Amino acid sequence: MNTNFTRRRMLGTTLAGMAAASLAACGSGGSGDSGLGLSWYGGDPVHEAMKKLVELYAEKHPDADITTQYSAFADYWDKLATQTAGRSAPDVMRMSMSYLSDYADRGALADLSQYVGDTIDLGDQAPDVADSASLDGALYGVGQSSIALAAFVDRELIAQAGAPDVDESWTWDSFAAWAKDLGGSSGDLYGSMDQGGSFQLFEAYVREAGTEVFTDDGAGLAFDRAVLEQWWEYWHDMRAHRGAPPASVSAEVASFDTWPIAKGLTPVGFGFVQQIAFLQPYVDRPLDILTPPTTGGTSGLYVKSLDFWSIASTSSHQDEAAELVDFLVNDDEAITALGVVLGVPPSQRAIELLGLDPSTPEGKAVDYVSRISGSVPEAPPAWPVGYNELLTLFTKLNQDIGFEESSVADAVAAFFDAAEGALS
Amino acid sequence: MTTETTTAARRPRPFLVQGVKHAVVIAVGVLMTYPLAWMLVSAVRDEGGIFSNAGLLPIGGDFANFAEGWDSSDFPFSRYLVNSSLVALGAIVGNLVSCSMAAYAFARLRFRGRRAFFAIMLLTIMLPIHVVIVPQYVIFSQMDWVNTFWPLVVPKFLATDAFFVFLMVQFIRGIPRELDEAARIDGAGFFRTWASIILPxxxxxxxxxxxxxxxxxxxxFFSQLIYLADPSMYTTSVALRSLVDSTSASAWGPLFAMSVVSLLPVFIVFLVGQRYLVQGIATTGGK
Amino acid sequence: MSALGELRRLRSAKGGTTVASKAAKQEERAAYLFLLPWLAGLVLITAGPMAISFYISLTDYNLLQAPEFVGLQNYLDMLGDDRLQNSLRVTFVYVFVSVPIQLAAALAIAVLLNRGMKGLAFYRSVYYLPSLLGGSVAIAVLWRTLFGSDGIVNRGLAVLGVENAPSWVADPSTALGTLIILNVWTFGAPMVIFLAGLRQVPASLYEAASVDGAGRWRQFTRITLPVITPIIFFNVVLQIIHAFQAFTQAFIVSGGSGGPSDSTMFFTLYLYQTGFGNFQMGYASAMAWVLLIIIAAFTAINFWASRFWVFYDD
Structure with a gap:
């Protein structure tokens, strides 16, 4: 009896010990001692361009030994989380704003401020872009791009539908009236893509009134329940009057080819401006870029970077890693080789270096960012821990409303409840 | 048409019955082949055609997708095919040896804790991989096995695929006990009984x-994604998934072309393998 | 953990009371030798991570920092989690609808393709084709072209005069149904196992039966079915386990979201999102252990029931 008891206790402590030893900081660092690990996410064009950059870097630094890893966006995060848990994250990694706080807050990323101005030159980047990855006074990543939300407009389709043309003076109200009109009169078109589930466009909407989505410390929501209620009511009404497609059409959206604007179901879509380059190949008619509607002319947009190069805190080659990061964002040849596959370049210098034809989708995106950079309000701080959970929930709740599985009021309540648990 | 190859004692079946049977089998077969036919056709279509077209006419296509897909990554696609084959071969050998050993013990031998061990074995396949992969990764990374094929192959040599152990147990229990008891009486040890009676x-x-x-x-896909870091170690499933990305452009044409290429080996293995499945009967008493 | 307890109990119960004969001892030693690879795998690879995952289920663990012990909090939190309860419901519907249909189809086809027909090898391969696709990303696109709003199914319906049919994959009331169809359609694995089982039926039994003048249906119910009950049992147990853990197909077809409106949010998909998407591995591990208990309960019931209908030769 006695022996059994101690044996059980021993088993208990051993297990806890094993778990703690393997999962907590066990110190030994980096992705092995050989070479510098570089990882990124993206599709085929990103892989192609990044490999070119690595070759370029190897030419200039013959002593550098870079090992690469790459996956598609979704797979990338499973792998990175596992590697980070196992203390073997790659030295340099592509980091998304959606996950930045998750990783930075929990000590997985190195503070790069010590390298700024020295190894890493951020002089060419606008302050909002250069600061995009700063949290509590530390800098956890160097921006790869400058990004803003935009409306994509298929003017030829609007003309074909016999609807009046649109311009940037549109307000949410005039946009709704116009969209419902177009949808109602055409019979097989809808006014706009459904954006009720877009947490990002909602952020712009919230910011028009001067508030932010999150409190400064990232521990809670800063906007009023009524604002979210208005937003979801707005899109519910749009769906009811063919201003936006019914939920079952929007639920088919997966890759860019399935966007209703790509399928010619609607002349208006929304997204991050560089997405026009992925969207345009699926649309026969040229797409234009406009600023999204506003309530009273005050823009809620911002220009910042949403993707970064970050360095693992466990890396044992942080100095070399910083050098590589500087190369990736500042080297002339690297900038040219990369083009716009990671989005609109993060600095005006890079944009000029590329000298894109303004009639191409990429050229239009670059022009848009340059054009609005000076006029939009200051960018909000980095998205807080728990952002990702709220992002997917936001989309799901808008879907629930669209499928009549939930009332707007219930969805708002569910969102605020979840936010309380997710943010901390 | 009633050229029966089977025993003469069987009643000759009318032509009609055979005809209906064939008709049913063919009709259902069409439903079954549709996906592969569609994939083949998609592989030679240009991008726009893949999504707008559920039909099977190969319009607007050529074989450029194959060339593009084959060379779209760091390494020619053959590299990934070889990697996948290595992992699969290792896993097959491991599973055949270790699972048949464990199954023999569970099905035929008496030992203390048999039922408990069997229950534990079944329990091990009831936990979703997503919650054990992180601890497993930590173990393998401390053994310095990450970015090698070992984490994908070695577990198979240790009978971690309880599915196959259980499968073999059920089959062994279907073999009449007199056969291996006779061998034991003739003086064969447990090992010889296993190797020369049970296995055949x-x-x-x-x-x-x-x-x-x-x-x-x-x-x-999942464990290969997690354990293989260096692109030179990627298997076909990992390489294929890197072609499709929801946040940017996806290379659908090459994806379908290479999906078809990567299906060929599995299809061939199945074609060849199922023939042996049929021959299995010869040893258990003939047709 | 309870299994370990049982092991200990078995050990102490035996403790020197029975005098094992030499032969039995020899047999036992042989058994452990045959089990050696499996035991090594259990100790080195399987049991450790399982035990750790159980420990993690009692902690708050975000994958990046050391786990923090919280007792049963994760388990209690599940009681108030609506999305989790919905995911359980979705999973149960999936298991109880798709498994019986899939197994019946697999058995029927296996019997049909067993013997006495020309071109069997070819048909078998054809019937296995859908299962080859497995977790291919191509499935996502295929399912959309089949069951989308302008997919082939709706075009077929339009020919029959049904206009404006919904998008089957994008409607919460039908999306799960398309996944059940997908599962039934990939019946290749149980079919092959049934086929292998049918190979084991000694032909002499059929010969004896046909001499007795038994018809084909009687041969099937009196000879074939009883002999392959161990294999049927295997397929039932494993397909139920498998269906409870269903993940890949929903993950691929819904693009990882479990949508529309959580209608294809399987338990394991929610678990995955919680663990890897939201960095709540403690909660995800607790979910996994709840799933394990559910599956274990169903498996235990299956084993208990098997005494009434499964016939072994030993």
Missing amino acids: LMRPALVTTTIFTFIWTWND
Whole structure:
């Protein structure tokens, strides 16, 4: 009896010990001692361009030994989380704003401020872009791009539908009236893509009134329940009057080819401006870029970077890693080789270096960012821990409303409840 | 048309019955082949055609997708095919040896804790991989096995695929006990009984294990993604998934072309393997 | 953990009371030798991570920092989690609808393709084709072209005069149904196992039966079915386990979201999102252990029931 008891206790402590030893900081660092690990996410064009950059870097630094890893966006995060848990994250990694706080807050990323101005030159980047990855006074990543939300407009389709043309003076109200009109009169078109589930466009909407989505410390929501209620009511009404497609059409959206604007179901879509380059190949008619509607002319947009190069805190080659990061964002040849596959370049210098034809989708995106950079309000701080959970929930709740599985009021309540648990 | 190859004692079946049977089998067969036919056709279509077209006419296409897909990554696609084959072969050998050993013990031998061990074995396949992969990764990374094929192959040599152990147990229990008891009485040890009586008699199960291990390893994605870091180690399933990205452009044409290429080995293995499945009967008493 | 307890109990119960004969001892030693690879795998690879995952289920663990012990909090939190309860419901519907249909189809086809027909090898391969696709990303696109709003199914319906049919994959009331169809359609694995089982039926039994003048249906119910009950049992147990853990197909077809409106949010998909998407591995591990208990309960019931209908030769 006695022996059994101690044996059980021993088993208990051993297990806890094993778990703690393997999962907590066990110190030994980096992705092995050989070479510098570089990882990124993206599709085929990103892989192609990044490999070119690595070759370029190897030419200039013959002593550098870079090992690469790459996956598609979704797979990338499973792998990175596992590697980070196992203390073997790659030295340099592509980091998304959606996950930045998750990783930075929990000590997985190195503070790069010590390298700024020295190894890493951020002089060419606008302050909002250069600061995009700063949290509590530390800098956890160097921006790869400058990004803003935009409306994509298929003017030829609007003309074909016999609807009046649109311009940037549109307000949410005039946009709704116009969209419902177009949808109602055409019979097989809808006014706009459904954006009720877009947490990002909602952020712009919230910011028009001067508030932010999150409190400064990232521990809670800063906007009023009524604002979210208005937003979801707005899109519910749009769906009811063919201003936006019914939920079952929007639920088919997966890759860019399935966007209703790509399928010619609607002349208006929304997204991050560089997405026009992925969207345009699926649309026969040229797409234009406009600023999204506003309530009273005050823009809620911002220009910042949403993707970064970050360095693992466990890396044992942080100095070399910083050098590589500087190369990736500042080297002339690297900038040219990369083009716009990671989005609109993060600095005006890079944009000029590329000298894109303004009639191409990429050229239009670059022009848009340059054009609005000076006029939009200051960018909000980095998205807080728990952002990702709220992002997917936001989309799901808008879907629930669209499928009549939930009332707007219930969805708002569910969102605020979840936010309380997710943010901390 | 009633050229029966089977026993003469069987009643000759009318032509009609055979005809109906064939008609049903063919009709259902069409439903079954549709996806592959569609994939083949998609592989030679240009991008726009893949989504707008559920039909099977190969319009606007050529074989450029194959050339593009083959060379779209760091390494020619053959590299990934070889990697996948290595992992699959290792897994097959491992599963055949270790699972048949464990199954023999569970099905035929008496030992203390048999039921408890069997229950534990079944329990091990009831936990979703997503919660054990992190601890497993930590273990393998401390052994410095990450970015090698070992984490994908070694567990198979340790009978961690309880599915196959259980499968073989069921098959062994279907073999009449007199056969191996006779061998034991003739003086054969346990090892010889296993090797020369049980294994030949459970050939259908071994063939099944071989086919499934190959196909499932070939198609497995999550653990290969997690353990293989260096692109030169990527398997076909990992390489294929890197072609499709929801946040940017996806290379659909090459994806379909290479999906077809990566399906060929599995299809061939199945074609060949199922033939042995049929032959299995010869050893258990003839047709 | 309870299994370990049982092991200990078995050990102490035996403790020197029975005098094992030499032969039995020899047999036992042989058994452990045959089990050696499996035991090594259990100790080195399987049991450790399982035990750790159980420990993690009692902690708050975000994958990046050391786990923090919280007792049963994760388990209690599940009681108030609506999305989790919905995911359980979705999973149960999936298991109880798709498994019986899939197994019946697999058995029927296996019997049909067993013997006495020309071109069997070819048909078998054809019937296995859908299962080869496995977790291919191509499935996502295929399912959309089949069951989308302008997919082939709706075009077929339009020919029959049904206009404006919904998008089957994008409607919460039908999306799960398309996944059940997908599962039934990939019946290749149980079919092959049934086929292998049918190989084991000694032909002499059929010969004896046909001499007795038994018809084909009687041969099937009196000879074939009883002999392959161990294999039917295997397929039932494993397909239920498999269906409870269903993940890949929903993950691929819904693009990882479990949508529309959580209608294809399987338990394991929610678990995955919680663990890897939201960095709540403690909660995800607790979910996994709840799933394990559910599956274990169903498996235990299956084993208990098997005494009434499964016939072994030993």
